Amino acid sequence: MIRVQIPATTANMGPGFDTLGMALKLFNIVEMEETRAGLQIDVEGDGAEKIPRDPGNIVYIAALRVFKHTGYEPRGLRIKIINNIPVARGLGSSASAIVGGLLAANILSGNRLGEKALINLATEIEGHPDNVAPALVGGIVVSAQADGEVKYSKIEPPAKLKCIVAIPDFVLPTKLAREVLPQSVSLSDAVYNIGRTALLVTALMKQDFTLLATAMDDRIHQPYRANLVPGMKRVFAAAKLAGARGISLSGAGPTLIAFCDHNTDLIASVMKDTFLQSGIKARVLELEPNPVGAIALEVMK
Numbered sequence: 001m002i003r004v005q006i007p008a009t010t011a012n013m014g015p016g017f018d019t020l021g022m023a024l025k026l027f028n029i030v031e032m033e034e035t036r037a038g039l040q041i042d043v044e045g046d047g048a049e050k051i052p053r054d055p056g057n058i059v060y061i062a063a064l065r066v067f068k069h070t071g072y073e074p075r076g077l078r079i080k081i082i083n084n085i086p087v088a089r090g091l092g093s094s095a096s097a098i099v100g101g102l103l104a105a106n107i108l109s110g111n112r113l114g115e116k117a118l119i120n121l122a123t124e125i126e127g128h129p130d131n132v133a134p135a136l137v138g139g140i141v142v143s144a145q146a147d148g149e150v151k152y153s154k155i156e157p158p159a160k161l162k163c164i165v166a167i168p169d170f171v172l173p174t175k176l177a178r179e180v181l182p183q184s185v186s187l188s189d190a191v192y193n194i195g196r197t198a199l200l201v202t203a204l205m206k207q208d209f210t211l212l213a214t215a216m217d218d219r220i221h222q223p224y225r226a227n228l229v230p231g232m233k234r235v236f237a238a239a240k241l242a243g244a245r246g247i248s249l250s251g252a253g254p255t256l257i258a259f260c261d262h263n264t265d266l267i268a269s270v271m272k273d274t275f276l277q278s279g280i281k282a283r284v285l286e287l288e289p290n291p292v293g294a295i296a297l298e299v300m301k
C-alpha cells in the first residue's frame with residue numbers, strides 16, 4: 001500500500017496571481033493500492049461528504065494520467081483520502097488531491113516520472129501551477145508557464161514567518177472566483193503588481209518583513225473578489241492594525257491569510273471577530289510554512 005502526505009498551499013500571496021505559492025503545515029493523506037479488479041474510493045475527514053467516490057474523483061483522475069503516461073495498467077484500484085484541508089476555501093485542497101493522486105500512482109507504477117514531469121501534469125489538470133508546485137516540492141515556489149511546460153524556482157520560507165488563516169464557513173469554488181476577473185488589466189495595474197510581486201519575493205528571500213504590507217498588495221484579482229468575501233477589506237485593515245506584516249486572500253479565497261512574526265494570538269482573534277462583524281463565521285488557525293512538499297510515508301507491497 002502506498003501512503004502519501006500532501007501539504008495545503010496558499011497561492012497568489014497577494015500580487016503573484018497564478019505564479020506564487022507556499023506550502024503550509026496542514027496535510028491530506030492519500031493511500032493507494034492495486035486490487036484484483038474495480039475501483040473503490042473511501043473518503044474521511046473535513047468535507048468528506050462533498051468529495052466524489054466515483055471516477056470523477058480528482059485523485060483518481062490524476063492517477064489515470066500517470067498510468068496513461070507510464071503505460072502501467074493496474075487491474076483494480078483502492079484509494080483512500082484522509083482530508084484535513086478544507087474543501088473550496090483557498091487552501092489548495094484540489095491541488096493536494098491532484099498531487100496526491102499523481103505521486104501515489106507514480107510510486108505504484110515504478111517511479112518513472114520525475115518532479116518536473118509531475119509538476120507539468122499537475123498543472124495541466126489544475127490549469128495553473130501556483131498551488132500544485134509548492135504542494136509537490138514544498139516551500140515558496142515561483143512559477144511560470146513557457147513552451148508548454150512549467151519553469152519554477154523554490155525558495156526557503158523565512159524561519160520566523162507565521163501564518164494566520166481565517167477560514168470562513170462558506171465555500172467559494174475557484175471557477176466562480178475566476179469568473180469575476182477581467183480579461184485584461186490596465187498598464188498601471190500591471191506595473192503595480194509586477195513591482196509588488198518582485199518586492200515580495202526579495203523581501204521573503206531576505207527575511208525583510210517590513211516590506212510585506214506593501215508587497216502583498218494587489219490590483220488584479222483581490223479588488224474584483226472582494227464582493228465574494230464579505231468583510232475582506234475590514235479584516236485586512238484590522239489584522240494590519242493588530243500587527244500583521246501583510247495579508248491577502250489565500251488563493252481564490254474565501255480564506256484570508258496574514259503573515260506575521262509577533263502578536264499571533266491577537267491577530268487571530270481580531271481576524272475572527274472582524275469577520276463576525278460582517279456576519280461571517282470563520283475558523284482561525286495558525287499555520288507554519290512547510291519547507292518540504294508531498295512525501296511518501298510508507299511503501300508496502
Ligand code: HSE
Pocket residue numbers: 011012017018019128130131174177178221251252
Ligand atoms: N491562482 C488561483 C486563483 C489560485 O487565484 O484563481 C486558486 O486556484
